[in-house]
Amino acid sequence: MSDTPALELKQLTKRFGDFIAVNRVDLAVPRNQVVALVGESGSGKTTTGLLALRLLAHDGGQILLDGEDISTLSQKQMKAYRRRLQVVFQDSYSSLDPMMTLGEIVAEPLGIHGVATAAERRDTARGWLEKVGLDGSYANRYPHELSGGQRQRVSVARALILGASVLVADEPTSALDVSVKAQIVNLLQGLQADMGLSMLFISHDLSVVRSLADEVVVMLRGRVVERAPTDRIFSNARHPYTQSLLDAVPVIDPAARRRRTFLSAEEITARTPRITASDLVAEPLLDTADPQLVALAGSHFVEAIVAERATP
Amino acid sequence: MTGFIIRRVISMAVTFIVVSIVIFLMMHSIPGGPFDGYEMPLPDNIKAKLMATLGLDKPLWEQYIRYMWGALHLDFGVPFQSPGDTVIGLVAHAWLPSVTLGGLGILFGAPIGVLLGMAAALRRNSWIDYLASALATLGLTIPVFIISTGLILVFAVWLKWTPASGWGEPKRWILPIMAYGAVPLATYARYARATMLDALNKPFVSVLRAKGLSERRIIFQHVLRNAAIPMVTIFPAMFVGIATGSIFVEAMFRVPGLGAYFVSSIDKRDYPLEMALMLLISALYSISYLLADILYAVLNPRIRIEGRAR
Amino acid sequence: MTELTTGTTASVPLAKPDSVRQRSPLYFAWRRFTANKAAVGAGIILLIIILMAIFAPVITTTGPNDQDFLTNALNFPSGAHWFGVDNLGRDFFTRIVYGARVSLGIGFSAAVFSLLVGLPLGALAGYLGGRFDWVVMRIIELFSVVPPLLAALLLATVTRGGVWAIILIAGIFGWKDVCLLVRAQVKSFREKEFIMAAQALGASPWHIVWRHLIPNSVSPIIVGFVLAIPLAMMLEASLSFLGIGVQPPTPSWGQMINVGMNFMFYYWHMAVFPTAALAVTILAASLLGDGLRDALDPTLKGR
Numbered sequence: 001m002s003d004t005p006a007l008e009l010k011q012l013t014k015r016f017g018d019f020i021a022v023n024r025v026d027l028a029v030p031r032n033q034v035v036a037l038v039g040e041s042g043s044g045k046t047t048t049g050l051l052a053l054r055l056l057a058h059d060g061g062q063i064l065l066d067g068e069d070i071s072t073l074s075q076k077q078m079k080a081y082r083r084r085l086q087v088v089f090q091d092s093y094s095s096l097d098p099m100m101t102l103g104e105i106v107a108e109p110l111g112i113h114g115v116a117t118a119a120e121r122r123d124t125a126r127g128w129l130e131k132v133g134l135d136g137s138y139a140n141r142y143p144h145e146l147s148g149g150q151r152q153r154v155s156v157a158r159a160l161i162l163g164a165s166v167l168v169a170d171e172p173t174s175a176l177d178v179s180v181k182a183q184i185v186n187l188l189q190g191l192q193a194d195m196g197l198s199m200l201f202i203s204h205d206l207s208v209v210r211s212l213a214d215e216v217v218v219m220l221r222g223r224v225v226e227r228a229p230t231d232r233i234f235s236n237a238r239h240p241y242t243q244s245l246l247d248a249v250p251v252i253d254p255a256a257r258r259r260r261t262f263l264s265a266e267e268i269t270a271r272t273p274r275i276t277a278s279d280l281v282a283e284p285l286l287d288t289a290d291p292q293l294v295a296l297a298g299s300h301f302v303e304a305i306v307a308e309r310a311t312p
Numbered sequence: 313m314t315g316f317i318i319r320r321v322i323s324m325a326v327t328f329i330v331v332s333i334v335i336f337l338m339m340h341s342i343p344g345g346p347f348d349g350y351e352m353p354l355p356d357n358i359k360a361k362l363m364a365t366l367g368l369d370k371p372l373w374e375q376y377i378r379y380m381w382g383a384l385h386l387d388f389g390v391p392f393q394s395p396g397d398t399v400i401g402l403v404a405h406a407w408l409p410s411v412t413l414g415g416l417g418i419l420f421g422a423p424i425g426v427l428l429g430m431a432a433a434l435r436r437n438s439w440i441d442y443l444a445s446a447l448a449t450l451g452l453t454i455p456v457f458i459i460s461t462g463l464i465l466v467f468a469v470w471l472k473w474t475p476a477s478g479w480g481e482p483k484r485w486i487l488p489i490m491a492y493g494a495v496p497l498a499t500y501a502r503y504a505r506a507t508m509l510d511a512l513n514k515p516f517v518s519v520l521r522a523k524g525l526s527e528r529r530i531i532f533q534h535v536l537r538n539a540a541i542p543m544v545t546i547f548p549a550m551f552v553g554i555a556t557g558s559i560f561v562e563a564m565f566r567v568p569g570l571g572a573y574f575v576s577s578i579d580k581r582d583y584p585l586e587m588a589l590m591l592l593i594s595a596l597y598s599i600s601y602l603l604a605d606i607l608y609a610v611l612n613p614r615i616r617i618e619g620r621a622r
Numbered sequence: 623m624t625e626l627t628t629g630t631t632a633s634v635p636l637a638k639p640d641s642v643r644q645r646s647p648l649y650f651a652w653r654r655f656t657a658n659k660a661a662v663g664a665g666i667i668l669l670i671i672i673l674m675a676i677f678a679p680v681i682t683t684t685g686p687n688d689q690d691f692l693t694n695a696l697n698f699p700s701g702a703h704w705f706g707v708d709n710l711g712r713d714f715f716t717r718i719v720y721g722a723r724v725s726l727g728i729g730f731s732a733a734v735f736s737l738l739v740g741l742p743l744g745a746l747a748g749y750l751g752g753r754f755d756w757v758v759m760r761i762i763e764l765f766s767v768v769p770p771l772l773a774a775l776l777l778a779t780v781t782r783g784g785v786w787a788i789i790l791i792a793g794i795f796g797w798k799d800v801c802l803l804v805r806a807q808v809k810s811f812r813e814k815e816f817i818m819a820a821q822a823l824g825a826s827p828w829h830i831v832w833r834h835l836i837p838n839s840v841s842p843i844i845v846g847f848v849l850a851i852p853l854a855m856m857l858e859a860s861l862s863f864l865g866i867g868v869q870p871p872t873p874s875w876g877q878m879i880n881v882g883m884n885f886m887f888y889y890w891h892m893a894v895f896p897t898a899a900l901a902v903t904i905l906a907a908s909l910l911g912d913g914l915r916d917a918l919d920p921t922l923k924g925r
Contacts, residue, residue: 053822079824087822095815098647099837108833109823142647158819327763335768338776453908454901455856457863461879461886461897469887556771560860564883574772575864578779590772598767 004067006031006198007052007085007166012061014044014051021047023222024061026293027200029166034192034199036213036230038206038245044222045202049170052200053087054078065166083113086159090171092151096143102129103139106157113162128157132187149180153187160191168200173208181205185212206249210234215299218242220268224293228300238302240271273304280306320605324598335590336376379587388588399588402573409479410562410569414554416485417492422550425497426543429504433512434531444501451498457560460491464564477566488565495553503546507539514538545608548600555593648840654917661913668906675722684713686720687871696889706891709881714891718899721873725855725903728789728868732854733847735793740800741843745831747801748808758805762798770795774857778866788867792854800850803842808835841918849911852904859900875900 005028014022022044029035037045050056052063054070063071070081089095096105107125110116116124126136132153143151152172159167169188173181185208192199203209209216209230216233218226218241226239237243244263263271272291282295291303382388388399425448432444451459467474467487478484511517512535520530558571570589577585656662674681684690691703692711699706705714747758774791781787811817812835820830836843859876861867868874875896882893 050818055818055821082822082824085822087819089815089819091815095819097816097820097834097838099840108820108825112820112823112825112829144647155819158823162823323763324767327760327767330764331767334764335773335776338773338780449909450905453852453905455859455904457860457879458897458901461883461893462901464883465886465890465893465897469890552769556769559771559775560863563864575775578775586776590769590776593769593772594767597769601766 003030005029005064006066007200008062008064008067009048009052010062010064012048012051012063013059014047014056015059020222022051022058025219025222025224027217027224027227029198029200030214031198032192032196033214034201034212035215035217036209037200037202037217037219038204038209039219040204040245042221043219045204045219046170048219049087049168049200049202053085053168055087079113083162084165085168086162086164086166087168087170088152088155088159088172090174092148092155092175093143095155096151098143100142101139102134102141102143102146102154105143105154106139106161109158109162115162124161125157128161129154131191132157133183147180148176149183152176152184156184156187156191160195160197163195165196166198166200168202170202171204172201174203174205181208188212206245218245221265223303224301225303226301227293228302229298232298232300236300238273238296238300238304240273241268244268273302275302275304275306316609317606320602324602328594328598331594332380332591333376335587335594336379337372383588383591388584399584402585403570403588403592406568406570406573408569409567410554410558410571413485413488413561413567413569414492414551414558416489417554418496418550420489421493421496422500422547424493425500425502426504428497429501429506430508432501432505433508436509441505444505448498448502448505451494452502455560456491456494456557457564459494460487460561460564463487463490477564479565479567484565488561488567491561491565492554492557495557496550499546499550500543503543504539507542508535511535511538541608541611544611545604548603548607551600552597555596651841651918655913658913658916660909661917664906664909664913667902668910671722671903671906672726674719675726678716678719678723682713682716682719684716686712686717686873688712688716696885696892698889699891705895706889708878708892709885709889714895717873717878718875718895721875721878721896722899722903724785724868724872724874725858725876725900726851728785728792728858729851729855729907731789732792732796732858733850735789736796736800736850736854737843737847739793740797740846741804741836743797744801744804744842745808745835745839748805749812749827749831749835751809751812755805758801762801765795765798771857771860774861775864775866778861785868785872788858788861789854791861792857795857796850796853799853800842800846803846804839807839807842811835811838841915844918845911845915848907848914852907852911855900855904855907 007029009025009027011024011026012022013020013024025044025048027035027037037048039045047056051058054063054073054075058071061071062069065081065085068081070078073081096102100108103122103125106128107121110121110124115121122139126139129138130136134150134153138146143154146154155172172188173184176184188199189212191197201209201213213230216226216228216230217224218233218239220241226233226237226242228236233242234246237246240263275294275296279296280294281297291305293301294304294306295301379388386400388403428440428444428447432441435441464477464487474486475484517530517535520534521527555570558569559575560571561567562569562571563575570593573585574589576582577589689711691697691707691713694703694707695711696709697703697707699714703713703715705718708714708717743758747755774795777791777794778787781791808831817830817834820834825833858867858874859879862874862876863880865877865880868877870877878896879893879900882896886893
């Protein structure tokens with residue numbers, strides 16, 4: 001057991017015609033940690049998630065699961081890996097087959113991978129329903145009989161029943177009420193601790209991210225513009241886009257409220273931080289004056305323009 | 313927009329060619345040639361000679377090419393059953409009764425259907441609504457030859473109001489026109505009702521009422537225009553129904569039209585006539601669908617303004 | 623910044639379902655269907671006709687081809703012969719009832735055939751998209767351009783009629799409706815997250831089509847099947863009417879109408895009964911199909 005990240009994306013790219021949705025994204029989810037991928041709608045974060053799950057074909061880069069490159073495997077070959085890499089989606093209603101009972105839905109992964117007998121599968125599914133907080137007798141119910149929060153619990157059970165080690169959660173709480181959000185976040189935290197899960201948590205909701213994530217990756221129009229441990233992001237964000245995201249989070253204490261900054265794309269580009277090379281922890285990767293991801297102290301990466309080169 | 317039209321035309325043309333090949337092959341696979349049905353079997357050498365003059369001894373693909381080439385010039389050869397005429401001549405003759413009766417059927421049936429449908433939409437759940445819905449369902453589900461039988465039974469046999477068959481004088485046309493008109497009436501009644509209801513429920517109608525426009529103005533100047541578009545686009549499809557209906561209507565009412573010729577040509581294994589009729593009717597189908605697609609694209613303001621379709 | 627309260631999962635009590643019976647989506651569809659009186663009525667009538675066809679030997683006294691009543695040929699309906707006697711001395715009621723067997727049998731078989739061809743093609747075309755879909759749509763276009771009745775006439779002549787040929791022909795012209803319905807449904811479901819979830823689980827396309835897409839396509843399957851029956855019956859009746867369908871002496875309503883036309887000016891029963899039988903059956907089947915469609919569609923899609 002080393003420092004190999006549970007999930008790693010290297011220079012991952014996806015193009016739709018001329019439009020680059022995901023632009024050379026680098027990110028790593030260390031074992032047993034939660035990395036949040038944040039950004040507004042259209043930033044490419046959901047696409048990144050789908051690429052990582054191999055549900056969408058990528059145009060460049062690599063996807064590593066526990067150090068193994070799964071980016072070029074066929075779907076048939078992927079099947080074995082899918083036991084370890086699972087997903088929970090945002091829309092709890094269309095995530096569940098309306099014609100299947102909850103018991104069948106949760107047991108389906110076991111069936112697909114040929115695990116255990118039918119009776120055992122049923123029992124295991126029931127057990128998992130209880131594990132996510134739903135009484136076992138729900139197994140005979142249908143998705144439309146549940147609330148949104150309850151359906152998400154079912155999705156979580158389905159995702160984890162095979163003993164996954166990496167979970168990609170694509171905005172699992174975005175469609176839920178605030179109180180229910182908390183329940184689902186609690187659930188995920190609890191399961192993560194129990195099972196040693198590593199999570200890629202995609203969200204646009206920074207308040208949820210704060211309580212759950214160890215590291216935050218900020219995406220803007222397909223590029224990673226900032227990446228740092230959670231408390232550094234919230235206390236010391238360097239990129240103007242990150243700051244505008246933080247400003248947008250509603251605050252209860254009037255005294256603590258910041259003024260909201262609305263930035264257009266040009267303004268963001270204009271305010272790209274300029275950093276002198278001497279502040280950098282490592283050499284910038286590219287020798288260019290264009291914005292690139294540079295390393296600052298404390299595992300903090302920011303897309304910035306290198307103002308002066310360090311003298312060789 | 314033009315790109316869309318060109319693509320559809322090409323697509324239809326290709327489909328049509330494939331269809332013509334299939335028809336051609338099917339035709340030639342019917343066992344028995346045109347000369348096998350005679351009471352006195354012809355001696356083989358004479359049969360061979362006759363086949364040669366008609367070009368039936370050449371390889372199939374060659375026959376096909378020659379035929380299609382001629383078809384482009386509207387030369388469909390000579391019918392076996394009456395070598396004195398040309399196929400196209402026969403078709404020109406037969407075409408008239410079919411088109412007259414069918415056309416009149418559409419001409420009477422469609423407007424009546426539209427009016428019924430509109431009335432039904434405007435007076436929901438009244439007797440008009442039930443009548444229109446009932447007629448629409450009946451007209452669309454009951455096959456045309458049953459309708460014809462029914463018409464003959466009721467009007468010719470029991471009520472004795474009209475003659476039952478024949479083609480000569482206009483009063484003989486009444487029943488066939490009614491038979492042809494049933495489907496357009498039913499189709500348009502259903503469509504008109506649906507599109508009217510759709511349009512009447514749109515928010516803009518409430519706005520117009522709030523503005524104080526009279527109901528009559530609302531209906532005739534605004535709602536109708538919205539409802540009309542889908543109705544225009546299905547118009548070409550009516551001709552398709554006439555084509556197939558003609559087989560029965562003409563048999564039942566003894567009208568010497570295209571349908572009647574088609575049936576007899578199959579009976580007599582008259583390849584040229586059969587082939588020509590199938591091709592012409594398939595062409596009619598293709599053109600009707602194409603027209604409907606184009607009309608829809610042209611009239612639908614969303615597509616027209618955006619400049620391209622789908 | 624608003625903080626989310628955190629706690630352990632254990633402190634939240636297990637949610638218990640209320641003690642209400644399980645309600646599958648089909649249950650709601652059934653409720654809608656039974657509210658539609660016309661459709662239910664049509665269904666009952668169709669059921670009666672089907673039962674009569676199945677139990678034909680039980681409800682009739684003679685066979686359909688027994689010319690027992692030659693001396694009474696062309697008799698009008700009476701107590702002894704409910705539908706009268708036909709021109710060859712056969713009890714007409716018997717012939718009509720046995721005709722139901724033929725017409726309904728052909729209708730059902732052709733509908734099954736249409737389903738067997740249209741369902742898998744539609745499901746795969748909807749799910750796979752791309753080239754497969756394109757090919758299937760081209761084929762459907764081919765079938766749309768050919769006037770079905772004319773082509774059916776041709777085919778029937780080639781095969782010289784007969785029951786199996788008619789079933790095949792009706793099936794050939796019926797499958798495209800089923801295919802289009804299924805394809806549309808599958809396409810609308812393909813982008814739903816539960817399909818993506820199944821893919822993420824490693825399910826094969828076959829598993830997804832079989833376990834997810836087809837069960838969710840119950841609506842178009844049922845509707846397509848039920849509506850294919852009257853279409854097939856119409857085709858068979860048309861062909862039999864023209865003489866190249868079901869051959870005498872096997873009774874078929876279309877064939878009987880043809881014969882009846884020759885007598886109808888006086889012996890009206892020869893034309894009225896087969897016409898009415900065919901009309902009622904087709905109408906009932908169509909209304910039933912329409913009612914099923916109204917009942918199934920909004921429920922499965924709307925919720």
